[in-house]
Amino acid sequence: MKDLHLPLNQTQRVRCEKALHELQVLTPTTVLAAAVTIADTIPVNHEDSILRGHWTSDQKGKLVSTLCGVVEWVDKLVHVRTLQARYSVEICDILVGRVIKVGPESWRLEINSKQDAVMRFSSTNFPDGIQRRRTAVDELNVRSIFEENDVVYAEVCAFQHDGSPELQPMGQKNGKLERGQLLTVSPYLVKRQNQHCYHLEQYGVYLILGRNGFIWVGEHAVVGETAKLMGTELENFTPLETRNHVCRLANAVHVLSALGFTLTAELIVETAEASLSSKVAVNDMVGGEFFVQTAEREKGAARRVHLVRKEIGSI
CATH class of the missing domain: 2.40.50.100 (RNA polymerase II/Efflux pump adaptor protein, barrel-sandwich hybrid domain)
Structure with missing residues (x-):
């Protein structure tokens, strides 16, 4: 609690401290x-x-x-x-990075680690999707694929001779992420999971939990023939409802990370759903009362799990 700088009154602070303390007691792992x-x-x-x-x-x-x-x-x-540390890169980690430099044969990305990552031009596909040999003209047009400040979804595939990680883009459009928010949390809050990219169909949103502490919440992009039929005007428009969903899920990530909870897609969606069921406005989710409610709700869930395990152990 001493690291949480929230606008809590005395009653809210006592409730939050009690909930977090009981969570530590009830968590057996x-x-x-x-x-x-x-x-x-x-x-x-x-x-x-x-x-x-x-x-x-x-x-x-x-x-x-x-x-x-x-x-x-x-x-x-x-x-x-450690409570504050840079991300330690491992092979096969799923990351979200931001392009900070464009070279003739590669891009350099910030990944919240001691060293920047490198993504080679040879590991990407052409924007038109055609498979052909790469030429000198293609290398001069690398900015048509990625440019500075672009956000990329990628996987660590190797390390270079200087120790910098090499990335392989994942997903469609060479892993380029658009129309969303890039959030930064402490890397230890994102554990290695079987899946790090989620399409939340009920919201029309993509959620990517990068192992490096970079989290992407953005609109689910429509690709292929459907996108061609929609036209360029609709392609560049994000509905207001989808924008609200993106902001609500992003605020759920902010609340959970501030409380120090391990981030999973299930927990993020549950927190967003709880704000909807409680009729909490998107901007009010970062207020003190919703922080306290989230801590108390997780305490209740941990107590139920603890009681179930206790009953199973007594059989």
Whole structure:
């Protein structure tokens, strides 16, 4: 709560603190222990066969933190999680990046990591979709595919000799994302999942959860023959209802990330639906009361899961 800068009154602050505290108690998979700095000793019982995880070190029989962060436990594995860190790239990660430089044979993208990523011209398709050999003229027209500030949906396929990640575009239109919002959250809130791109048909919206903490919420683009029949005027127009859906889902991401919840498509949609059922306006979702309601709702869901598991364990 001390990191949340929200316009909460005293009653709302007490409710939110209570809900977040009970969430930590009821969550069995990861138990929050304490905040530590570099060289702090982490209290453990070595007779319990503790497993040493990331950012911990064994110094003269004591488990010591090598990073400023929070101690977390997963069963017998203890590790330290930093609260503010750049994204650490891994092969096959699904990312959302922004083009910051256009070269003759590649594009350089900002991906919220220590190094920028590279996407080669040879890994993209031509805008017309025709398969043919690339020529020097094509290389001069790379801006017809991507230019500065374009947002791209891609996958990490390799690392170059200097350690910078190389990306492979995904999806249609070479992974180019348009008509939406690019949000930035802490990368640790987006876990590796079986699926990172979701078409939310009830909203007509695409939701992409980038492992690097870049999240895209935008209109579902119509491609192919249907787009040709619609005409250019309709293609460039986003309905007001769809814009409201994009803003509502984006605000749901903002609320959940501020509360420190792990982001999933299901949780984001549930939060947006809760705001609709409570008749909360889009701009009021970032107000203090909806933050408190979201924390209390997640506390109730965690309690139900905890009781179900307790009942199953007693059978």
